[in-house]
Amino acid sequence: MSELLTKKAVVVFSGGLDSATCLYYVRSLGYEVHAVSFNYGQRHKKELDFAKDICKDLGLDHKIVDMTNLNELLQGSALTTDSIDVPHGHYAADNMKLTVVPNRNAIMLSIATGYAVSKGAEAVFAGMHEGDHFIYPDCRPEFIESFDVSMGIANQGFGHPKLRIRAPFLEKTKAEIVKIGSILDVPFEKTWSCYEGGEIHCGLCGTCQERREAFENAKVKDPTKYKNLEPLEALEVPCIFD
């Protein structure tokens, strides 16, 4: 056990349900956790306060990286561009492509990797899951596998342990993450998913619907307060990828 506790990991922690569960999971493996969050000018930057609070409750080291100055370069996403509306409807639908921030995951994982090397950590963990694959190419298993290799090569030598990129929920559904989180006692009510960034979860945007569906499918009580609770079926938009 003492050996395990000397192992360090960096966890990319957005303050959302998936990454919160990932953080609890990595802690349960006995790692000393260093959490890192990113402010990329997302409308829902409220999630960063949720990340801060959870880390404070757990007494974890937590850094928030301001990368809003990259927005001038990384244009075209509804998440960071005020003139583009956040699309409503089901998460895996075509219009959600508008929420892609160019190369976001690679940028965040690269920074988290640099941090891990500085800390002497052996791994960077991130919480992407199966449901993300449709829309975000940098959430797919091929990307994580390839990036794991790249980051290992980029940071070999210098006495560091071999650096690994891990996404333990890559093949899990969000409902499975909810199940894992409920076993690990993740305080779901302290996590934020809504892309709208209002007072409470809107219940209508892609991530809200995905969140509601996940609790339903996992048969776990959803502690989230939603502004709108229309039945999920009525809102579903057909996936045009089929």
Add this chain to the structure above:
Amino acid sequence: MSELLTKKAVVVFSGGLDSATCLYYVRSLGYEVHAVSFNYGQRHKKELDFAKDICKDLGLDHKIVDMTNLNELLQGSALTTDSIDVPHGHYAADNMKLTVVPNRNAIMLSIATGYAVSKGAEAVFAGMHEGDHFIYPDCRPEFIESFDVSMGIANQGFGHPKLRIRAPFLEKTKAEIVKIGSILDVPFEKTWSCYEGGEIHCGLCGTCQERREAFENAKVKDPTKYKNLEPLEALEVPCIFD
């Protein structure tokens, strides 16, 4: 030719000799060039002014990304930490390891890739060369090859051209780059190499020595003003990697 001129590329441009030659080279291939420089709190941030001036002279789009806020996370390099002295002596010597900024190239290339996707550019070019391999694992061919694959995967779809990471001088010596640059009329006097960041090149630090050696070996007149011109042999430090 008209088809060539519609092709766009992002060039990572430090303001140094290698990346300036890379920029001129990419231009000579007929690309519309978008240059991007990074302020990572390097002592020699003077190089950024050199980058700005060259882009202005060429009428190129040029962005400078401020990533100094990452320094809190990426610790331990003499290039960004005032309490650590920049080591003197030959570039490929062990003490130059102190100039490694954790995962710097991956971070810069990830950001440049996001920018390339935003611009609809088909490639990101960077100027690392053979002499960088000893010290910086993220300047090695294996890294560039692997990162090229990762970035291609991360940004596939969405109608973008397949994104490539290119380092055309990976297998070239710095002397060969000087030769290429002299053919392309690169204004070497407008490039900056010195890690010390003084008024003129110090002539003693690793990159100054490497620069002096490159012109000597290429038999190209060196237009650089150096503070110190001790013979190169006297300063050479044996490479402890052998």
